[in-house]
Amino acid sequence: MENDNPTILHFKFDVSTFRLLGRELITDRITALFELVKNCYDANAENVQLTFENLNPLCPESRIIIEDNGLGMSFEDIRDKWMVIGTSSKRRNRTSPSPYNRIVAGKKGVGRFAVDKLGGKLVMKTKKKGSPVWHCLETDWTKYAEEENRQLELDFENSSKKQKLFTDIDNKYWTEPADVGVQGTRLEISSLNDIWLENDVRRAYRELSKIVKPSSNSRYPFNIRFIVPEYLEYRDKMVESLVLAKATLSYMLKYRYDKGEQKYYQEYLEENKGELVVKEKEAEVFGPIGFTLYYYDQSDKKGFSKEERDGIKVYRDSIIATPFAEYKSDRNEQKDLFGIDKRRWSGFFEKLSTRDIIGWVDITDELNPEIKDSTNRQDFVDNKEWNALKGFVINQIHQIELYLKHKKDSKKKENAEKLKNADKDIDDIKQRISNIKNQSLLVSPEIDSELNEIAGKLETIKSTVSASSKDYEQMEADRRQQENIMFSLVSLQAYAGQISHILRISIGIIKRSAEFVAKWIPLRQKTEKSVMHARKIFDEMNNLSKAMDFMLSYAEDDSTFEFFSVKEAVAELFEDRYKLLFEGETIHTEYVLDDDFELSYNKKAFQDMFGNLIDNSVKALRNTKDKRIRCTVFRENGNLVLLFSDNGPGVPNEIRDRIFDVFYTTTADLGGAGLGLYIVRTRLNSIKGTISLEPNEFRPTGATFKITIPLIH
Amino acid sequence: MDVTIVYIDDDKKMKNDAFLDDIEDSVNDIKFFENPSDGLTYIKDNIDKDIVVLLDWKFNNSLMQGDKILNDINEISTLVPVIVFTGASIDAIETNKMFKGSAFSCVPKDVSTQELTDTIRKAHDRIQNDIRFVMEKWILKHDEEKRNKPYMRSGDKVYTLNDILASIRKQDEFGKETTRGIMTLATELFTNNMRGK
Numbered sequence: 001m002e003n004d005n006p007t008i009l010h011f012k013f014d015v016s017t018f019r020l021l022g023r024e025l026i027t028d029r030i031t032a033l034f035e036l037v038k039n040c041y042d043a044n045a046e047n048v049q050l051t052f053e054n055l056n057p058l059c060p061e062s063r064i065i066i067e068d069n070g071l072g073m074s075f076e077d078i079r080d081k082w083m084v085i086g087t088s089s090k091r092r093n094r095t096s097p098s099p100y101n102r103i104v105a106g107k108k109g110v111g112r113f114a115v116d117k118l119g120g121k122l123v124m125k126t127k128k129k130g131s132p133v134w135h136c137l138e139t140d141w142t143k144y145a146e147e148e149n150r151q152l153e154l155d156f157e158n159s160s161k162k163q164k165l166f167t168d169i170d171n172k173y174w175t176e177p178a179d180v181g182v183q184g185t186r187l188e189i190s191s192l193n194d195i196w197l198e199n200d201v202r203r204a205y206r207e208l209s210k211i212v213k214p215s216s217n218s219r220y221p222f223n224i225r226f227i228v229p230e231y232l233e234y235r236d237k238m239v240e241s242l243v244l245a246k247a248t249l250s251y252m253l254k255y256r257y258d259k260g261e262q263k264y265y266q267e268y269l270e271e272n273k274g275e276l277v278v279k280e281k282e283a284e285v286f287g288p289i290g291f292t293l294y295y296y297d298q299s300d301k302k303g304f305s306k307e308e309r310d311g312i313k314v315y316r317d318s319i320i321a322t323p324f325a326e327y328k329s330d331r332n333e334q335k336d337l338f339g340i341d342k343r344r345w346s347g348f349f350e351k352l353s354t355r356d357i358i359g360w361v362d363i364t365d366e367l368n369p370e371i372k373d374s375t376n377r378q379d380f381v382d383n384k385e386w387n388a389l390k391g392f393v394i395n396q397i398h399q400i401e402l403y404l405k406h407k408k409d410s411k412k413k414e415n416a417e418k419l420k421n422a423d424k425d426i427d428d429i430k431q432r433i434s435n436i437k438n439q440s441l442l443v444s445p446e447i448d449s450e451l452n453e454i455a456g457k458l459e460t461i462k463s464t465v466s467a468s469s470k471d472y473e474q475m476e477a478d479r480r481q482q483e484n485i486m487f488s489l490v491s492l493q494a495y496a497g498q499i500s501h502i503l504r505i506s507i508g509i510i511k512r513s514a515e516f517v518a519k520w521i522p523l524r525q526k527t528e529k530s531v532m533h534a535r536k537i538f539d540e541m542n543n544l545s546k547a548m549d550f551m552l553s554y555a556e557d558d559s560t561f562e563f564f565s566v567k568e569a570v571a572e573l574f575e576d577r578y579k580l581l582f583e584g585e586t587i588h589t590e591y592v593l594d595d596d597f598e599l600s601y602n603k604k605a606f607q608d609m610f611g612n613l614i615d616n617s618v619k620a621l622r623n624t625k626d627k628r629i630r631c632t633v634f635r636e637n638g639n640l641v642l643l644f645s646d647n648g649p650g651v652p653n654e655i656r657d658r659i660f661d662v663f664y665t666t667t668a669d670l671g672g673a674g675l676g677l678y679i680v681r682t683r684l685n686s687i688k689g690t691i692s693l694e695p696n697e698f699r700p701t702g703a704t705f706k707i708t709i710p711l712i713h
Numbered sequence: 714m715d716v717t718i719v720y721i722d723d724d725k726k727m728k729n730d731a732f733l734d735d736i737e738d739s740v741n742d743i744k745f746f747e748n749p750s751d752g753l754t755y756i757k758d759n760i761d762k763d764i765v766v767l768l769d770w771k772f773n774n775s776l777m778q779g780d781k782i783l784n785d786i787n788e789i790s791t792l793v794p795v796i797v798f799t800g801a802s803i804d805a806i807e808t809n810k811m812f813k814g815s816a817f818s819c820v821p822k823d824v825s826t827q828e829l830t831d832t833i834r835k836a837h838d839r840i841q842n843d844i845r846f847v848m849e850k851w852i853l854k855h856d857e858e859k860r861n862k863p864y865m866r867s868g869d870k871v872y873t874l875n876d877i878l879a880s881i882r883k884q885d886e887f888g889k890e891t892t893r894g895i896m897t898l899a900t901e902l903f904t905n906n907m908r909g910k
Contacts, residue, residue, distance in 0.1 A: 532729075
């Protein structure tokens with residue numbers, strides 16, 4: 001729609017676009033502000049000033065002014081770009097003009113509609129360098145709202161009445177004289193929608209402080225300044241990037257491109273016998289990334305506000321990639337993009353939480369094209385690449401957890417060692433005293449009595465030390481006992497989680513079958529079906545009581561050792577305890593025992609170990625079509641050997657060495673705690689048994705575990 | 714009820730559930746699909762029938778989960794009520810997925826036949842009273858040939874009745890606008906009548 005009057009400009013879009021962009025896409029006023037500041041960044045601005053006037057109470061003079069010294073716009077830009085949606089030049093040009101070459105942050109070209117979220121009226125003044133005038137445009141959004149309401153009242157009968165479309169709304173345009181050398185854009189927003197309390201300004205400040213990566217010391221800076229006369233703290237305040245206090249541990253992982261091989265290589269962390277080593281491997285599916293991670297221990301956390309330790313963020317070409325501007329005052333509602341805190345037992349058992357770390361993943365449009373913002377801009381598109389990236393980050397955090405645990409354990413060992421040595425040292429001193437006493441020439445009676453006293457005191461110390469040493473050992477034993485109870489609870493929890501789903505289905509079947517019988521038998525109809533349903537009730541009930549027996553077994557004492565038949569114990573597992581689960585998941589099971597064996601051990605603990613292996617296999621098999629689990633038992637060199645296999649995807653090579661580590665899990669999303677194999681190994685070790693990963697029995701994929709238990713121990 | 718029940722569940726056991734035996738005489742037909750894709754194909758091929766879908770949420774043997782299937786059904790038509798029927802504990806995130814995909818209701822797998830039948834009846838009633846459904850029925854009354862002829866013009870686009878039907882089912886912008894327009898017109902006509910015009 002052309003218009004002859006050059007002083008009136010029309011937006012080119014319709015009602016629904018306006019609503020979608022203005023109100024639905026930008027859900028929060030902090031996000032709106034964020035989008036507008038991103039636009040400044042894209043326009044190569046170095047300085048942005050945000051002025052807030054008369055925020056509380058609102059009055060005709062209330063306004064928010066966003067000024068930048070960016071490239072600005074010409075009249076044509078305003079007419080052909082600003083006023084037209086979806087023709088964003090940002091889409092074609094991925095970087096802002098030279099020499100800045102910033103990768104554009106605002107992608108959809110909708111930032112300007114964020115204005116609507118802040119206030120009803122906008123006066124924009126903008127100019128490019130060299131232009132003698134400011135181009136001024138006034139847009140009154142309140143008029144748009146009126147028109148929108150009017151358009152909804154469609155008048156079908158009286159179609160002669162002229163329909164006004166949005167494109168017909170007048171936007172006043174004029175020019176003002178200006179200094180030729182100046183460039184930039186000034187947005188003055190009035191008719192504000194909301195009162196801004198000091199807390200709101202603080203939120204805006206905090207969120208904007210995240211817009212540029214903390215360590216980015218770019219040649220072309222991006223400064224944001226707050227001018228809020230009403231609130232003392234923000235009267236004139238530069239937004240500073242998050243200052244990183246001295247961290248306990250810090251790592252900066254990089255990547256490199258191998259020209260010869262034409263491949264990217266990614267650095268990663270790996271814990272190895274108490275050392276955290278930076279290694280290199282071929283870049284994963286999500287592409288090469290930079291990953292910076294800071295860890296803070298208890299003492300380093302002090303003097304560092306809680307809000308500043310907020311986990312891992314993603315920066316795309318140095319600009320934060322998802323709008324974290326959707327600030328939540330309740331931390332529990334805040335975004336935990338990588339699911340760090342969702343991991344079961346996070347914060348326990350030496351697991352790090354988002355409060356212990358700060359970090360950022362650096363991605364680029366070019367190298368990580370598959371890491372895409374989802375349309376609601378609250379997350380990334382849930383695809384294979386994003387999931388792999390999540391896995392990578394969680395694994396890196398896990399390496400730090402392992403390192404910390406190792407450090408703690410060796411410290412403990414060292415202390416126990418010292419306590420033991422203290423005993424010897426005391427004996428040594430006593431020996432020396434008696435040596436001195438024996439050199440009678442030197443020893444006067446006074447010294448002799450003094451030495452006797454010292455020797456007496458040493459004796460007291462010695463008994464204290466040896467008592468402490470015993471206490472320490474006792475404490476360690478208690479701790480191990482507690483740990484065992486905890487493990488037992490964890491395996492119960494995993495079992496309960498699996499079985500309750502199946503119980504609910506089973507109960508539903510019984511309930512409806514009973515309902516059927518009760519309804520139709522008195523009517524003497526559907527007799528044959530009634531009999532069938534009565535039978536089904538019986539079968540389902542049988543299954544339920546078996547499941548119940550095993551739940552109850554957890555309530556029993558588990559410290560007793562007894563001779564039990566391995567064959568029976570395995571049969572119980574396959575025929576009773578997990579029967580429902582196997583049926584529910586349609587897993588074909590098979591167990592083969594050459595002979596029966598008697599084992600003197602705690603039967604429940606023995607079965608629990610299998611329970612853990614079965615749980616793992618069930619999870620591993622979740623995407624396998626023809627699911628199989630197989631268990632073979634035989635005797636070999638005085639040992640009982642059990643091979644336990646499934647035909648799932650198997651254990652990837654790169655994690656083969658880590659699967660027995662505590663809290664190592666690849667199935668956190670399925671409630672995996674990473675304790676299963678650790679429990680198995682710990683329990684086996686206590687009876688001098690071993691567990692290892694063997695070449696798989698099933699081909700082409702699968703996992704086979706080999707458990708060895710001495711028949712006499 | 715003049716309705717076909719399409720039940721998609723990968724648990725074979727559910728095919729013999731007493732619930733299905735109970736309602737078999739009071740509905741037009743019951744179709745059980747172990748494989749979600751077969752279910753989707755059936756819905757697509759029989760979209761002109763009155764269908765209520767019962768949908769399991771967690772599928773074991775398939776990469777296709779409840780939310781994906783729900784979205785695919787919406788792609789075919791938003792006018793098919795879907796009742797999620799699940800044994801899993803559903804948290805807020807899952808609930809969000811269901812209602813974003815505009816599921817009609819979510820029913821745990823341990824409900825009684827009575828409750829489940831009530832929910833199906835409600836879903837069926839709701840759809841009967843929906844203006845979009847009324848429009849669908851009205852368009853379907855015309856024969857195929859008539860439906861493929863140009864029927865109206867909006868802006869510079871020409872629509873056949875089948876185009877309008879597809880838009881209403883998908884609830885795209887044109888579909889929404891048309892629905893809204895008809896509603897406004899109907900209300901207008903109704904109130905005009907009352908005022909004796």
